[in-house]
Amino acid sequence: MADAAWKARFRQRVVTAVDCFLAADQVLELADPVLRAQVGVVAAAAALDPAATAAIERRRLRLSLDSLGRVMQSLDSAVVYMQGGRILARVGGDIDHRQHQVAVEPEPVVQDVIARLKTACTVAMDAYEVFDSCCGHLSTAIALLDATGILNAGVLVEQENQIVAPALTYAIGRHRPGSAGPGLRRPPDAYPLGPSSIASVSRM
Numbered sequence: 001m002a003d004a005a006w007k008a009r010f011r012q013r014v015v016t017a018v019d020c021f022l023a024a025d026q027v028l029e030l031a032d033p034v035l036r037a038q039v040g041v042v043a044a045a046a047a048l049d050p051a052a053t054a055a056i057e058r059r060r061l062r063l064s065l066d067s068l069g070r071v072m073q074s075l076d077s078a079v080v081y082m083q084g085g086r087i088l089a090r091v092g093g094d095i096d097h098r099q100h101q102v103a104v105e106p107e108p109v110v111q112d113v114i115a116r117l118k119t120a121c122t123v124a125m126d127a128y129e130v131f132d133s134c135c136g137h138l139s140t141a142i143a144l145l146d147a148t149g150i151l152n153a154g155v156l157v158e159q160e161n162q163i164v165a166p167a168l169t170y171a172i173g174r175h176r177p178g179s180a181g182p183g184l185r186r187p188p189d190a191y192p193l194g195p196s197s198i199a200s201v202s203r204m
Contacts, residue, residue, distance in 0.1 A: 006088055013085035014113060017120070020078035024071045028172060031067035034060055035168060054145045057157060061142050068131050068138075075124045075131075082117045082124070089114050123174050130171035134164045 028035070089110050141160040144153050 010085050010088045010110070013081045013088065014117070017078045017081040017085065017117070020074045020081065021120070021124075024074035024078070027067055027070045027074070031064070034063045034067060053154065058142060058145045061138050061145070065135055065138050065142075068135050072128055072131050072135075075128045079121055079124050079128075082121050086114055086117050086121075089117075127171045127174045130167050130174070134167050134171070137164045137167075 137160045141157045144150060144156050144160070147153070150156070
């Protein structure tokens with residue numbers, strides 16, 4: 001009974017972590033047009049109509065910040081569930097083992113999922129850090145647009161966009177292996193933790 005109980009909790013954590021990854025991907029997919037940095041556009045447009053350009057770019061930047069915030073929240077939740085799953089798999093359902101901190105040797109199917117959890121945790125934390133850095137640059141760009149009396153603000157905003165663009169490509173590529181950037185769908189099992197992981201734990 002104890003064995004079945006911890007395995008049920010383990011399965012639930014894996015399933016929830018997969019859901020978190022997929023939720024993050026859905027946000028990135030929907031936000032694709034917003035996240036594309038307007039490299040080469042902002043400064044030129046600002047020269048023609050500074051006020052209108054600033055308003056449009058400010059809205060895009062804020063939408064980008066909101067989208068990345070939701071992605072980071074999903075990745076953060078995924079890490080929590082994955083780490084919880086790894087702990088459960090190590091100690092199993094034996095209270096005595098937990099008290100003495102003696103590791104339980106997991107069965108092969110569990111070992112496979114543990115390996116996936118470890119890889120997926122690394123990927124999620126790496127992507128999270130880059131997305132967080134991107135948010136810092138986007139916030140700087142918004143501050144530049146909100147400030148008054150800054151010469152060449154459009155150029156400075158564009159520079160922030162140019163920093164964010166390759167960073168987003170890298171982070172999304174880490175989150176979705178093989179992806180060259182936003183908007184490119186990949187099979188669900190391109191994720192370090194995907195539906196096949198759910199299939200594996202279902203056999204426990």
